[in-house]
Amino acid sequence: MTKTKTKPHFSRKLLAIPYGLFLAFFVLIPLLIIVYYAFTDDNGKFTTEYVRLFFNDGGDGFFGFFKSYTFKTIMRSLFISTMSTLLCLFIAYPVAYIIAKCKLKNKSVLLLLFVVPMWINFVLRINALKELFVWMGTYNRSDTWNMINTIIGMVYDFLPFMILPIYTTIIKIDKSYLEAARDLGATGARAFVKVTLPLSKAGIISGVSMVFLPSMTNYVVSNYLTFRNVKIIGKLIDDYFMGDLWHDGSFIALVLLLFMFLITWLTGGFKEDSETVGTRGTALW
Amino acid sequence: MKTKKEQSASAIIELVDVSKEFDGVTVVENMNFSVKQGEFVTFLGPSGCGKTTTLRMIAGFELPTAGKILLNGEDISILPPNKRPVNTVFQKYALFPHLNVFENVAFGLKLKRVETTYVDKNGNEKIKYKKLPKEVIAEKVRKALDIVDLSGFEKRSIATLSGGQQQRIAIARSIVNEPKILLLDEPLGALDLKMRKEMQLELKAMHKRLGITFIYVTHDQEEALTMSDTIIVMADGVIQQIGTPEEIYNEPNNTFVADFIGESNIFTGVMPKDKSVRFCGKTFPCLDSGFEKDEPVDVVVRPEDIKIKPPADDLLNGKVTSVVFKGIHYQILVQCGRFEIEIQSTSAPEVGATVGLAIKPDGIHVMKKIFRVNQFTGVITKRNTVEFGDGEYECDVTQLYPGSHLDEEGYLITAKGEKLDLTDTEVNVEVGLHDITMSDNLDDSGIAQGNIISLIYKSEYYRYIVRTDNEEDYVLACEDLWNENDRVSLIIPKEKIRLTLKPAEGNKQ
Numbered sequence: 001m002t003k004t005k006t007k008p009h010f011s012r013k014l015l016a017i018p019y020g021l022f023l024a025f026f027v028l029i030p031l032l033i034i035v036y037y038a039f040t041d042d043n044g045k046f047t048t049e050y051v052r053l054f055f056n057d058g059g060d061g062f063f064g065f066f067k068s069y070t071f072k073t074i075m076r077s078l079f080i081s082t083m084s085t086l087l088c089l090f091i092a093y094p095v096a097y098i099i100a101k102c103k104l105k106n107k108s109v110l111l112l113l114f115v116v117p118m119w120i121n122f123v124l125r126i127n128a129l130k131e132l133f134v135w136m137g138t139y140n141r142s143d144t145w146n147m148i149n150t151i152i153g154m155v156y157d158f159l160p161f162m163i164l165p166i167y168t169t170i171i172k173i174d175k176s177y178l179e180a181a182r183d184l185g186a187t188g189a190r191a192f193v194k195v196t197l198p199l200s201k202a203g204i205i206s207g208v209s210m211v212f213l214p215s216m217t218n219y220v221v222s223n224y225l226t227f228r229n230v231k232i233i234g235k236l237i238d239d240y241f242m243g244d245l246w247h248d249g250s251f252i253a254l255v256l257l258l259f260m261f262l263i264t265w266l267t268g269g270f271k272e273d274s275e276t277v278g279t280r281g282t283a284l285w
Numbered sequence: 286m287k288t289k290k291e292q293s294a295s296a297i298i299e300l301v302d303v304s305k306e307f308d309g310v311t312v313v314e315n316m317n318f319s320v321k322q323g324e325f326v327t328f329l330g331p332s333g334c335g336k337t338t339t340l341r342m343i344a345g346f347e348l349p350t351a352g353k354i355l356l357n358g359e360d361i362s363i364l365p366p367n368k369r370p371v372n373t374v375f376q377k378y379a380l381f382p383h384l385n386v387f388e389n390v391a392f393g394l395k396l397k398r399v400e401t402t403y404v405d406k407n408g409n410e411k412i413k414y415k416k417l418p419k420e421v422i423a424e425k426v427r428k429a430l431d432i433v434d435l436s437g438f439e440k441r442s443i444a445t446l447s448g449g450q451q452q453r454i455a456i457a458r459s460i461v462n463e464p465k466i467l468l469l470d471e472p473l474g475a476l477d478l479k480m481r482k483e484m485q486l487e488l489k490a491m492h493k494r495l496g497i498t499f500i501y502v503t504h505d506q507e508e509a510l511t512m513s514d515t516i517i518v519m520a521d522g523v524i525q526q527i528g529t530p531e532e533i534y535n536e537p538n539n540t541f542v543a544d545f546i547g548e549s550n551i552f553t554g555v556m557p558k559d560k561s562v563r564f565c566g567k568t569f570p571c572l573d574s575g576f577e578k579d580e581p582v583d584v585v586v587r588p589e590d591i592k593i594k595p596p597a598d599d600l601l602n603g604k605v606t607s608v609v610f611k612g613i614h615y616q617i618l619v620q621c622g623r624f625e626i627e628i629q630s631t632s633a634p635e636v637g638a639t640v641g642l643a644i645k646p647d648g649i650h651v652m653k654k655i656f657r658v659n660q661f662t663g664v665i666t667k668r669n670t671v672e673f674g675d676g677e678y679e680c681d682v683t684q685l686y687p688g689s690h691l692d693e694e695g696y697l698i699t700a701k702g703e704k705l706d707l708t709d710t711e712v713n714v715e716v717g718l719h720d721i722t723m724s725d726n727l728d729d730s731g732i733a734q735g736n737i738i739s740l741i742y743k744s745e746y747y748r749y750i751v752r753t754d755n756e757e758d759y760v761l762a763c764e765d766l767w768n769e770n771d772r773v774s775l776i777i778p779k780e781k782i783r784l785t786l787k788p789a790e791g792n793k794q
Binding site: 174176177179180181182183184185186187190194195198199201 | 344345346365366367371372373375376377379380381382383392393396397458459462
């Protein structure tokens, strides 16, 4: 008798299987379904009809697209997310900087003050904010106010996502860099601009991508805070799907996906150099 | 001795009574020294002795709690670092990772503003602060990189450089600003031995070429001896000695310096008369004088100052216990009675041979003994008492192991529940000056008895030295006056005897 069977060899590669399955079922297959719907008609035949519809929605010719409802919605979404991101950055950077630099022993408690609101259900918080706007009389007062309220809501919702990555990069900056800058003749302010700011770049990029991209599509905020009067791209897709227009909706979703891809690529999100990987990785997720 | 005024005349930097406390803990205490223009000065001391803190105070990263720092006679104690004409090379280089080599070296130059006077439209002379022109910066950076032997590295990113190269860039980044003083905080600590030796010589050469004052911090005594014009030896925030490498090595001020710099044999001895010192049971001629009769002293003998000869009556005779080849010389250990003596010699005797040791008068260095505490080696007896010096005393053996206690049979039970028999354990015994009292009751059996051989009036008390018949000396303080040669017994309360375990053989250091 000889044993020919060897024991099943457990290799580390096997550990990747659960993640691989997850990736396939929840990322890859849904993505393929979107692509399928975007380029087929109701009978399942290949068509570019929805590409044409997307671009020619507002009228004939190439320039028709720029008058279209879809284009306006994209522009509105871009405006809201740009403003929200900038505001978040201007609030979050000083907050993160002050917490990181303060001499308190329990810095994490201070940080927690900004993170704790995330533990409360987000719809509940947005509703509470709405009640506040109603009380102040700015709720649904005008188009401008609707815009402002949406941006305030986005900033309120996404602020912790900006503070955390910036805080983690600032706290990691070796203080000898600052001492070296001071030693070489920089004033405190110059040392900040020349050393702290560039060295916290990774945190800023990480924070920006974590605020900018979700605030393009988070239509819960705009719906609740503006009596559905401010429509962003996420809402547009939702509207198509609700109206059983799966093909139109899928194509817009695809465009949005390409858009995000582009932004991530532009901000260096795909770069694998050690400097950014370390800080991005530990930032939040 | 120079007066303070004379010192500051040639001094580029001077520290006057500088102290630094962190949260109530004194790190640097009452520091006074001055550095001459163009000197290479090294702070040498074990880690935590305050040398880096002192350097950081000169750089401006820490402000002194008390005292003044003078640069060319001007008080700069509270000036921020960017206002001081001083640059630092950091321990871990602190090169900016987001900038390339050129940008790192040019960092200080780009911040520099040059005063230029010009005549405005109305004919008034005005002062304007101008940036350095780009070509000037580029030229200066090129020269600085040339000095550190890294020409052509301008475009390289910091992450691609080796430790030694980063070190050089850090130096270039500092010297390019033409500082009055260059501070170096253990700059070679992260390099391997061979690289370190090379950089030591290079730094020394650079110092000569540039003529800038270097203040260097290290814990490596060899590095300090190789490079410095002046060494400042520090321990526990206090300067132990300031001197040239030769002075520090040959004439150490105290046992700390002697022990820290190089190898040394340190003995406790007495000075029976000028130019004569008695230790290890023999009297040797020496060059030191000015001590009181029979004053206890520390004696330092360097291993290379002891010559091995055939045994003779007038020499220190002992048995060779170990011979180790060290490359240039042999390290030989000779046991002379209770004393183990280290000798360095180019020829080696047989292990086990009996030899005589001769020490020339100039090889013996006698230092004033600073008495803080009586130190003995003792042995624990069967009855859990301790025998040391020339007597046997009751003691508390449980202090050897924290949390332990004695059981009824006299065994020690440790905190972990282990049962130990301490009989014949060797221990270090420490007894404070004020913890020994003298008694003229000589019946007490067991405890040490001896004659008072010296008494010195110390304003608050008399300091007595009591010598037993076996030549063990006890130093004690007493407010009452006794007479010299009185025979006394020495009483030491049980709780005043401090015991510590001797480190196991082999890992003494």
